[in-house]
Amino acid sequence: MDTAMKFFDGHNDTLLRLSLYTRPDPERSFLDGRPDGHIDLPRAERGGMLGGLFALYAPSATGLSFDHFRGASYDCPLPPEVPIAVAQQIILKQISILLRIVAASEERVVLCRSVGEIRSTIAASGFAIVLHLEGAEAIDPDLHALDVLHAAGLRSLGPVWSRNNAFGGGVPMRFPSSPDAGPGLTAAGRELVRACNRLRILVDLSHLTEQGFWDVARLSHAPLVATHSNAHDICPSSRNLTDRQLDAIRDSDGLVGLNLATCFLRPDGQMLADTDLDVVVRHIDRLVERLSETRVGLGSDFDGAVVPDRIGSVAGAQAIFQALSARGYGDDILRKIAVENWLGVLARTIG
16 A cells, blocks of 8 residues: 555544534634544544535433443443433534535535435545435434435434433443344334435444344335444444344345444444454454455544554544554555445435
């Protein structure tokens, strides 16, 4: 690999972090750089990031900390549900921050609604953002809010985060554990999946229970996508995907985005920055083996997790591709994993 490998990221929590921790001007902090977190525009440019799916997420009043992911085993309690009015207020703030970033960026940052817009933004050296909703608490069971969010640019949606809501059961954070750890979709959740298919919104499987995964697989006529999950065979976390799930994603011509959260990478399930990149490569090897080189991408979980310290932030993302290159991955395959596979599956889902 002679030059930096440009990449498109399938998941981050940057809008949440900007909304909670960045004062007084989160927009300028993103555009000009900030001392905290994982992603801002200057570091993204240094790390080769072309854009990605940026999550909207409403945290529970009481939630999980990284300290929960310690010990030989753990079983984190499901955080409480978020009332719809609270979720909508939080989500609207995050959308507003993004719109203000776009407005202040002088066309350097673009909110994209199609793969054509992503490609044209990248061709113009812009930063392409696709809106994703992580947990559908802000959507009413009649789905009126879904229409509004879609009009605002939403093109990807996870029905649940790792907690239960009106649409289904979230997979708890357990280690070691099967992903078969709770109920699947509710009747409202099934209607949500149908509506997402109709509107061409990608349905993200990453935080669903295994039962919910199979509910989506039976209902959806779109490719199956887990934006930020890993191989259960290597790290037996409830959040990771079994071989049978990976086979279903392959058969649907879907995609898995590799999650850099160390608790979903390490065989011991620990959230520790002192994590060698060899385990990242092992997960990529396993995903490519099961899915093929055309159905694997990155779903970093930047700004939402502890990532290996050799990466540190988006500015260090090239370490991933250097490690893969050292393992023998050629530039053609690396370009697929870095960007082409994401644009391909998005073309087959959002258009």
